[in-house]
Amino acid sequence: MISAYTGTQVRQAEEPLLASGLGDVLMQRAAHGLANAVIRERRSRGLGTYGASVSVLTGKGNNGGDGLYAASFLAARGMRTTAVLTGDTAHPQALAAFERAGGRVHRLDGTAPAALAAEAARADVVIDAVLGTGAKGGLRGSAAVLVAAVAELLAGSGGQTFVVACDLPSGVDADTGEVFEPVLPADLTVTFGGAKNGLLADPGADYAGRVLVVPIGIEEHLPQPSVSRLDEADLARLLPHPARRAHKYSRGVLGVVAGSVDYPGAAVLACRGALAAGVGMVRYLGPPQVADLVRQACPEVVCSTGSVADNRVQAWLVGSGMGPEHHEQLQRARDAVGSGLPVVADAGALPALPETLGPHVVLTPHTGELASLLQRLGRSEDRDAVEAGTLAAVRRASELTGGTVLLKGATTLVAAPSGDVFSQADGTPWLATAGSGDVLAGVIGALLAQAGNDVGRFSKEGVEPDVRWAAIAALGAALHGKAGRSASDSNAGGPVTAGGIADSLPQTWGKVSTLSNSGLRKRNSHTQPLR
Ligand SMILES: NC(=O)C1=CN([C@@H]2O[C@H](COP(=O)(O)OP(=O)(O)OC[C@H]3O[C@@H](n4cnc5c(N)ncnc54)[C@H](OP(=O)(O)O)[C@@H]3O)[C@@H](O)[C@H]2O)[C@@H](O)CC1
Numbered sequence: 001m002i003s004a005y006t007g008t009q010v011r012q013a014e015e016p017l018l019a020s021g022l023g024d025v026l027m028q029r030a031a032h033g034l035a036n037a038v039i040r041e042r043r044s045r046g047l048g049t050y051g052a053s054v055s056v057l058t059g060k061g062n063n064g065g066d067g068l069y070a071a072s073f074l075a076a077r078g079m080r081t082t083a084v085l086t087g088d089t090a091h092p093q094a095l096a097a098f099e100r101a102g103g104r105v106h107r108l109d110g111t112a113p114a115a116l117a118a119e120a121a122r123a124d125v126v127i128d129a130v131l132g133t134g135a136k137g138g139l140r141g142s143a144a145v146l147v148a149a150v151a152e153l154l155a156g157s158g159g160q161t162f163v164v165a166c167d168l169p170s171g172v173d174a175d176t177g178e179v180f181e182p183v184l185p186a187d188l189t190v191t192f193g194g195a196k197n198g199l200l201a202d203p204g205a206d207y208a209g210r211v212l213v214v215p216i217g218i219e220e221h222l223p224q225p226s227v228s229r230l231d232e233a234d235l236a237r238l239l240p241h242p243a244r245r246a247h248k249y250s251r252g253v254l255g256v257v258a259g260s261v262d263y264p265g266a267a268v269l270a271c272r273g274a275l276a277a278g279v280g281m282v283r284y285l286g287p288p289q290v291a292d293l294v295r296q297a298c299p300e301v302v303c304s305t306g307s308v309a310d311n312r313v314q315a316w317l318v319g320s321g322m323g324p325e326h327h328e329q330l331q332r333a334r335d336a337v338g339s340g341l342p343v344v345a346d347a348g349a350l351p352a353l354p355e356t357l358g359p360h361v362v363l364t365p366h367t368g369e370l371a372s373l374l375q376r377l378g379r380s381e382d383r384d385a386v387e388a389g390t391l392a393a394v395r396r397a398s399e400l401t402g403g404t405v406l407l408k409g410a411t412t413l414v415a416a417p418s419g420d421v422f423s424q425a426d427g428t429p430w431l432a433t434a435g436s437g438d439v440l441a442g443v444i445g446a447l448l449a450q451a452g453n454d455v456g457r458f459s460k461e462g463v464e465p466d467v468r469w470a471a472i473a474a475l476g477a478a479l480h481g482k483a484g485r486s487a488s489d490s491n492a493g494g495p496v497t498a499g500g501i502a503d504s505l506p507q508t509w510g511k512v513s514t515l516s517n518s519g520l521r522k523r524n525s526h527t528q529p530l531r
């Protein structure tokens with residue numbers, strides 16, 4: 001699990017060590033981590049350090065200090081280092097170390113930013129160390145002009161310069177992921193002690209590149225993370241596996257209320273997603289014409305035109321491919337939510353739900369649908385506001401509805417009403433294709449049916465019972481994203497269709513659950529001595 005924190009949480013964790021006079025030690029550890037990341041990156045591209053150039057855009061606080069120390073370490077490896085000081089002062093010890101190591105210093109004060117930007121953009125490596133967790137708002141004045149100019153030059157340069165953000169890209173809010181332009185997009189962010197929330201939420205994540213967390217010794221003082229990301233090891237532990245004597249009912253039955261005469265394909269894709277995500281059985285409820293299509297595409301699905309109350313299931317999927325005019329389907333969606341069973345509610349069901357929900361109801365809006373949901377709840381956020389602050393918006397929607405809210409996007413965020421958030425970025429932009437969301441709803445529905453009651457599986461991983469619904473949704477998003485990536489990989493990195501995502505789910509599941517499978521094999525191997 002990758003854990004992320006607010007800037008305040010990280011600063012509080014640093015306090016006991018700062019009080020013991022270890023501030024400089026922490027900074028040197030951070031700087032070592034940054035310098036090593038640069039060296040490793042160059043090595044991985046077959047490039048050395050000797051004679052290569054580094055330019056450090058340096059702020060007046062400790063973030064600038066990290067950058068200057070890192071550049072001193074790189075100078076000791078033979079790199080030609082230049083610092084552009086953007087403030088009237090700079091961290092004194094780090095600046096002294098930098099100058100001792102032979103670094104050249106330019107001061108932005110009094111020099112035309114354009115000339116300094118041109119020099120920085122010619123460097124092999126640019127380190128963005130202007131603002132870190134102590135930032136208030138975005139870059140201002142000549143620092144903003146400098147960074148905008150470097151960003152523009154690099155955008156047109158064909159990507160020869162490697163940009164590393166020190167702790168976080170300057171101008172990205174550490175707590176929320178909001179972006180205050182200009183921001184220099186990084187290829188890599190080396191972040192210290194723990195990831196910052198803003199690196200795992202859009203739009204901040206757009207600027208962070210890859211994120212590397214460097215431990216600096218404050219970790220034991222960090223609180224519970226406010227944002228978490230499931231990694232492959234978590235997936236391996238959390239994905240359910242059928243018991244030896246499982247039958248289709250014990251493995252979980254998902255009821256699907258999706259599709260309409262206008263959008264019948266959504267029902268098919270939701271069912272295909274669910275079937276490919278390990279559920280024991282799918283029951284489909286909907287108009288006869290749609291049920292016929294579902295039967296043809298997925299003969300495994302049991303179709304009926306009956307009511308929610310007539311169907312015994314462990315979880316419901318409602319809403320994909322439904323609109324406000326599909327009254328019978330919407331009534332089924334409301335009945336499903338009224339049943340008290342876990343529900344994934346997508347698309348057309350979102351406007352039809354009661355205002356107050358429980359965390360076992362997982363809503364899956366995209367940004368436009370989330371803005372509409374918030375507006376129905378009396379908030380003023382429009383789509384642009386949601387996109388500018390995805391973390392705050394998804395948390396607010398969860399808090400106001402009491403449901404678990406999954407916001408689909410390049411970074412998918414899932415908020416539990418407790419405020420806990422999961423952030424997954426496993427996919428590829430090719431996943432933005434019609435029907436992809438229907439497959440995702442199917443996957444999440446399948447996982448709710450299989451694992452919704454398995455409180456122990458999640459509490460073993462430190463997930464509170466009411467937060468497990470968000471963890472299940474995050475698991476679904478991760479699986480869906482990886483399946484989409486794998487489908488694209490098998491098309492040599494080309495496009496994928498929603499059906500292609502569903503087709504690649506079983507193999508993706510198999511691959512990511514290898515760890516827990518090998519655990520099972522080990523347990524079964526007790527039988528071997530009997531042979
Ligand atoms: N604590 C530690 O020992 C460790 C900390 N670490 C590192 O320290 C970083 C946090 O350092 P920090 O707290 O010094 O703040 P930082 O982000 O450098 O910038 C704030 C400075 O800039 C100024 N400023 C603020 N906003 C501004 C703006 N919009 N535009 C322009 N200027 C602005 C503000 O000055 P002010 O305006 O308040 O006078 C202040 O001086 C953290 O991200 C990590 O990299 C690691 O080394 C581990 C050990």
Ligand SMILES: [K+]
Nearest residue numbers: 128131168170
């Ligand atoms: K920075």
